[in-house]
Amino acid sequence: MGYRYSAEKNSSNIFQDYLVDKLGDEFEHFGVYQDYCEPMSKLSLGITELLSISLGVQISHFREFFDKNESIMRLNYYPSCQKPYLTLGTWPHCDPTSLTILHQDQVGGLQVFFDNEWRSISPNLKVFVVKIGETFKPLSNMRYKSCLHCAVVNRHTIRKS
Ligand SMILES: O=C(O)CCC(=O)C(=O)O
């Protein structure tokens, strides 16, 4: 499931409104998604400052470029699977975004293709995985590349990210 987030004031309840409309009034106080997206949006703008420094451009360069940006929050749910070797939770891909901030639960399943092999990214509830997406590649004059990644499933446990 994914939904669009914008820091603009008049769209601040967009997801909650959607839930109430589709699922009823009991979802009226379900503002947690908005509460999550706002700090994530701030965090991503902070990360753009680090990227600016690393690329030797003005620190505010990307912050200004992405100001009033929109983002998408995706909620991934991977059921357990009796034959995990026959499938993948998410097929190998590069995110089309500029930046992705990923939080995975304690189950594990994210893999990144690096040095010609798939490597598992250890789950840690206390950390975010920050991925460069396809859109940032040209913005950095190809100095940053997006990473090919996928998510595997397992036999015993559901996974959320
Ligand atoms: O679930 C994951 O760890 C990866 C999800 C993913 O790649 C995506 O949503 O783009």
Ligand SMILES: [Fe+2]
């Ligand atoms: Fe992805």
